Amino acid sequence: MPENLLTVRGLHKVYGKRDSKFEALRGINLKINRGESVAIVGKSGSGKSTLMHLLALLDRPTKGEIILDGTNTSKLKQRDLNKLRNKEFGFVFQQFFMNANDTVLNNVILPLKIAGVGAKERRRRAMHALTIVGLESKAKNKASDLSGGQKQRVCIARAIVNNPAVIFADEPTGNLDSNTGAKVEETLFSLNRDKDITLIIVTHDEELAEKCNRQIRISDGRIESDEDLATEREIEAEIAAENEELRKNHKTGDMDADGLRDDATVSHVKVKEVK
Amino acid sequence: MKALDIIKEANQSLLRNKLRSFLTILAIFIGSFVIIISTAINAGVNDFIDKQMESAGGEDYLEIMSTATSDSINSLMNGEVIKEYDKKSTNQSDLQITDEQVEKARKIDGLQSIDLMTQFQVEYFKLEGFDKKYSSMGFNLMPRGTLRMDLTAGRMPNNDDETTYEILVGQDYVKYFGFEKDEDIVGKKITLYAPETLKCSMTGNADDCTKPVELTIVGVQAPGVMAMGGARINVAAMNRITDINYAGLPNEARVSVMATAQVDPDRIDEIKDKLAEIGLTAMSIEDEIGQIKTFFDAMLTVLKIFGGIALVAASIGIINTLLMSVQERTREIGLDKALGMSNGRVFATFAIEAISLGFWGSLFGIIVSFLIGQAVNFVTHETILSSLPTFQLIIFRAVDLISITLIIMLIALLAGVLPARKASKKDPIDSLRYE
Ligand SMILES: Nc1ncnc2c1ncn2[C@@H]1O[C@H](COP(=O)(O)OP(=O)(O)OP(=O)(O)O)[C@@H](O)[C@H]1O
Ligand SMILES: [Mg+2]
Numbered sequence: 074m075p076e077n078l079l080t081v082r083g084l085h086k087v088y089g090k091r092d093s094k095f096e097a098l099r100g101i102n103l104k105i106n107r108g109e110s111v112a113i114v115g116k117s118g119s120g121k122s123t124l125m126h127l128l129a130l131l132d133r134p135t136k137g138e139i140i141l142d143g144t145n146t147s148k149l150k151q152r153d154l155n156k157l158r159n160k161e162f163g164f165v166f167q168q169f170f171m172n173a174n175d176t177v178l179n180n181v182i183l184p185l186k187i188a189g190v191g192a193k194e195r196r197r198r199a200m201h202a203l204t205i206v207g208l209e210s211k212a213k214n215k216a217s218d219l220s221g222g223q224k225q226r227v228c229i230a231r232a233i234v235n236n237p238a239v240i241f242a243d244e245p246t247g248n249l250d251s252n253t254g255a256k257v258e259e260t261l262f263s264l265n266r267d268k269d270i271t272l273i274i275v276t277h278d279e280e281l282a283e284k285c286n287r288q289i290r291i292s293d294g295r296i297e298s299d300e301d302l303a304t305e306r307e308i309e310a311e312i313a314a315e316n317e318e319l320r321k322n323h324k325t326g327d328m329d330a331d332g333l334r335d336d337a338t339v340s341h342v343k344v345k346e347v348k
Numbered sequence: 349m350k351a352l353d354i355i356k357e358a359n360q361s362l363l364r365n366k367l368r369s370f371l372t373i374l375a376i377f378i379g380s381f382v383i384i385i386s387t388a389i390n391a392g393v394n395d396f397i398d399k400q401m402e403s404a405g406g407e408d409y410l411e412i413m414s415t416a417t418s419d420s421i422n423s424l425m426n427g428e429v430i431k432e433y434d435k436k437s438t439n440q441s442d443l444q445i446t447d448e449q450v451e452k453a454r455k456i457d458g459l460q461s462i463d464l465m466t467q468f469q470v471e472y473f474k475l476e477g478f479d480k481k482y483s484s485m486g487f488n489l490m491p492r493g494t495l496r497m498d499l500t501a502g503r504m505p506n507n508d509d510e511t512t513y514e515i516l517v518g519q520d521y522v523k524y525f526g527f528e529k530d531e532d533i534v535g536k537k538i539t540l541y542a543p544e545t546l547k548c549s550m551t552g553n554a555d556d557c558t559k560p561v562e563l564t565i566v567g568v569q570a571p572g573v574m575a576m577g578g579a580r581i582n583v584a585a586m587n588r589i590t591d592i593n594y595a596g597l598p599n600e601a602r603v604s605v606m607a608t609a610q611v612d613p614d615r616i617d618e619i620k621d622k623l624a625e626i627g628l629t630a631m632s633i634e635d636e637i638g639q640i641k642t643f644f645d646a647m648l649t650v651l652k653i654f655g656g657i658a659l660v661a662a663s664i665g666i667i668n669t670l671l672m673s674v675q676e677r678t679r680e681i682g683l684d685k686a687l688g689m690s691n692g693r694v695f696a697t698f699a700i701e702a703i704s705l706g707f708w709g710s711l712f713g714i715i716v717s718f719l720i721g722q723a724v725n726f727v728t729h730e731t732i733l734s735s736l737p738t739f740q741l742i743i744f745r746a747v748d749l750i751s752i753t754l755i756i757m758l759i760a761l762l763a764g765v766l767p768a769r770k771a772s773k774k775d776p777i778d779s780l781r782y783e
Binding site for chain 1: 683686776780
């Protein structure tokens, strides 16, 4: 029985206010198990990055909840969210966000520095992470001197230096040619295989998506298709049941109408089976 | 993230933009330099005055003038050269201290003695062992009381005996007459030739109308502000000389605008009040020092205000520098926050960057002031202040330096609040989203 890592229930994200209001996510339900590699795919503007930011706890949903390892994250304080991200998550972005003027080693050290790890220990762990991505020889180089593929591997080293449970990658190969992209992909998947790190990759690249053991297709802020459809139906049913419960309670006067879960969007989710 | 890491980080990011940081630090430096150097001068001057006064004693000494004189001096100080005639305050005779006032003063409890300081004249003097006549810049009074001068040899003139004439000379005398040691001039007789003014005005020949007064040199005075003027005679000698000067003239001709008094130091305030009642204004040594100090304080406060204004301008520079830095590092801040850095830490990073700017500016201020201060002390010692070997014009006190540095760091911190808030409020997603 696979261990559940993330459960997402009725996730909504609305950007802007009044006239410029835009609903980027319109009711997302999903479960991700530990050790999975998940590709989030979809057209540009469909809400992939928005979903990833919410999953990675970089942003708070307008509605809905994200349960990480049994903890309902919507109840956590900002400080605890920061700690959680620092401890459990690794990030890889399309534009290899790094401090270009700093050394490779210092870039990799950053999460440990934020965590308050001692100087000696964090150096050791950063060197280890660099060895894993095959760049230990570049530790002392300035980050700006590296090639694109090397930069992205440094970012991966930075993402794994804190032994995270999940790596979130937004278009990790988007800025790379196919050869160097393949090297980066290989590094990511080997981490998934060998270290059981969960991968959540946002990508346009169908080939990369195929390599993941599960693809979630987003369209207009809703899940268009997912291999683990059964779970989603399960969550839907769960929400519906809870709402029924709430309605009953409401009738007996225990709760007011505001307590009702908005399941309207859930019922609109168009779920398609993919083989 | 540890505090030391934040401090290191802040300084590294200052180093990343060397020129910009340097210019900001330069602006802070200018302000801190002015403040540090004026504080150091203030300390030097006060220290000097205190040292001089410590050795001077004189707790029982009052300098007295008529209230009318004191008022007109004050008017003059305030720039009131001409004012409406007022019989009371402008009456010339009121400027003098009258015999009646002296009589009343003598009756005040705790006032032990009062001596009128009549203007006296000495035509020339002769020194034992030398034939020639010499003239001098002048002779001052050594008043009764515990007032002491810094001596290099001998003792203070005695004021107990009304018939012993004694004098204290400056080191100039030792030098001029070629004595080897200061002690060598002590015990020598000096004869002052006092003119009988009335007689002289008729004969016109100074030799025929002067009378000698023989004094004993009892001590040599060390150089210092108190030594200005060369020599000090005791009260007995002064009285003898004025008697000669005013021989044959009516008593009213003896014009005395000043008097000195010896009083009980514990009752000095009470005595001053009583003197005021009879139209006399008295100043103690402390009052006089206070006046001098107030004058210097005021002058140096003006300088410090200029330094403060420079610092205000510099803090606008700090705000500007940091705002630019926040702008440039938007993505870096976003990354830090995505990787779990709290808003407080982001705020602290920029706040400490601001404080570091203040610290470095102030440190350079200290270093440069110190070097310039040492140079100035050295040069003035060799030149204009060579006669005052104990005087250091510029004194750096650790308390001053530390508190100035802390204040400047605080000002820098305040300047850093706005940019640091801006940085800490940045949304990690917004800053990471696009190139
Ligand atoms: N801060 C924001 N304010 C307003 N609208 C936003 C904001 N962020 C995203 N959006 C909108 O939300 C929608 C989803 O954006 P998102 O970045 O998630 O798309 P995406 O699927 O990642 O697209 P791409 O493949 O181009 O990266 C888009 O229409 C976008 O314009
Ligand atoms: Mg995107």
